[in-house]
Amino acid sequence: MSLTARRYNPATAERITVPKLPKFTREEAERLPLLDRVLLQEHERHAARLADIRRVADKLASLDAIVRAAQADGAYIDVSSVRHSYASYRVNGSGRRVNAVLLMPGDTISSWRAPKTQNAVANALLAAGWRVVNAQASGSEISRDRIVFMHGQRAVETTCMRTWVIDAIEAGHITAETSGQHPATDTGTPLNAGNPGAARAACAS
Helix, strand or coil, rough: CHHHHHHCCHHHHHHCCCCCCCCHHHHHHHCCCCCHHHHHHHHHHHHHHHCCCCCCHHHHHHHHHHHHHHHHCEECCCCCHHHHHEEEECCCCCCCCEEEEEECCCCCCCHCCCHHHCCCCCCHHCCCEEEEEEECCCCCCCCEEEEEECCCCEEEEEEHHHHHHHHHHHCCCCCCEEEEEEECCCCCCCCCCCCCCHHHHHHHC
């Protein structure tokens, strides 16, 4: 049995049945009654989502503690976003590349862009000993930055506010060696347009 096969847990995946759907060309689909076309599209969407979940099913149990910690800190977990990331990562540019699991805090009307809730997943991963291996922090401060954490051969991609990135730079969790685009990397262009002084200070720290 290969290493990949051993990492895949068939007992977990067997709980998820992805339906097989009839294949139609675009022309054939357009000749169907409108109701049938609408139902076909919805069944296809559902099957694709189940396939997404099946791909990450064996990795989700190990993230339960992270989810509970983030929720205890006020986060609302956007379960609709949970899937494999399209990108793969590895520690320090060496070792086997692994696809991250997307685990995002969602916005609610009562806590829209509140730093505590938006940073809760990142804080939980950091507290559990996960390491930042990639940071994408650019654009508006109110937008959420994307952070990738790794722990052994597991990777999680989440989002946080710019203030979390700056604090992580000051604490040494994100450095110039951390891949991505963030204030700790000297690109010659201020990434934090709303507060360039803070970004420059973080780069110098």
